[in-house]
Amino acid sequence: MAPVSGAIGSGGPVPAALAEARRAIDGIDARMVDLLAERFAVVEEVVKIKQANGIPALLPDRVEEVVAQVEALAAGKGLPPGIAGALWRTLIAQTIDYENARL
Numbered sequence: 722m723a724p725v726s727g728a729i730g731s732g733g734p735v736p737a738a739l740a741e742a743r744r745a746i747d748g749i750d751a752r753m754v755d756l757l758a759e760r761f762a763v764v765e766e767v768v769k770i771k772q773a774n775g776i777p778a779l780l781p782d783r784v785e786e787v788v789a790q791v792e793a794l795a796a797g798k799g800l801p802p803g804i805a806g807a808l809w810r811t812l813i814a815q816t817i818d819y820e821n822a823r824l
């Protein structure tokens with residue numbers, strides 16, 4: 722396949738197919754950021770509920786439930802094991818920090 726120079730890449734020529742795949746990744750990332758913003762909008766509500774009821778940010782049983790759910794969903798999609806769980810553990814850790822800064 723002939724390499725094609727383009728703006729996307731780290732300096733070298735980029736095959737046109739790679740540039741196209743990267744555009745797809747960029748589009749998916751934009752949608753994921755939209756979903757992240759949507760999730761954090763719900764977290765804002767969670768913070769208010771937790772404030773009103775004296776509930777802590779870290780709820781270990783719920784963390785494990787969320788991680789188990791996404792791992793099962795990921796397995797159903799044929800994703801390599803561990804990826805979703807690791808991502809969600811990072812997401813939830815950030816969410817707990819975010820909640821703790823507001824509680």
Ligand SMILES: O=C(O)C(=O)C[C@]1(C(=O)O)C=C[C@@H](O)C=C1
Binds near residue numbers: 767778781784817
């Ligand atoms: O379910 C909650 O109570 C949340 O605050 C949400 C969330 C999450 O990000 O999924 C974050 C912190 C909790 O410890 C568990 C789960």
